[in-house]
Amino acid sequence: MNVAKYLLLALLLLPLAELAAFIAVAAAIGFLWAAGLLLATSFAGALLLRHAGGSHIARVRTAWDAGSFTALQADSTGGLLLLAGILLLIPGFISDVLGLLLLLRPLWQGLGAALGRGTPPARRDGVGDLAPAPWHRAPDPALPDRDENERKS
DSSP: OOHHHHHHHHHHHHHHHHHHHHHHHHHHHOHHHHHHHHHHHHHHHHHHIIIIIHHHHHHHHHHHHHTOOOHHHHTSHHHHHHHHHHHHHSSSHHHHHHHHHHHHHHHHHHHHHHTTOSOOOOOSSSOOOOOSSSOOOOOOTTSOOHHHHHHHO
């Protein structure tokens, strides 16, 4: 069997596995708590898609229209957040665990940047962010002085 058949088989068996996981969790913590947990993770997935997914989709769409879409943009942190939001939105504990595992890397990077540990995560789109203190504007000797031109007029 090739990979596509295994993927299709896994996709067809996922609802049965999700049902078995729900029954196991409901037996352990109670039906209402399990249903509430599924509703809470679905709501969290919707919020994640609304907050982080929309901006990532807009960036990918703009890059696609400009013809400069790369695999690095698809595999960025925004892509992980988008996939995690989709997995959290799907009702089921297996997809929720997978979605939470995908969230670990962006959460860890964001927590480290918020606490001032290390540098913020590097962007892969070719844009470099500079800290406000170490740079200054340097005059370009090839361009005429702007102040001199303004005084003449």
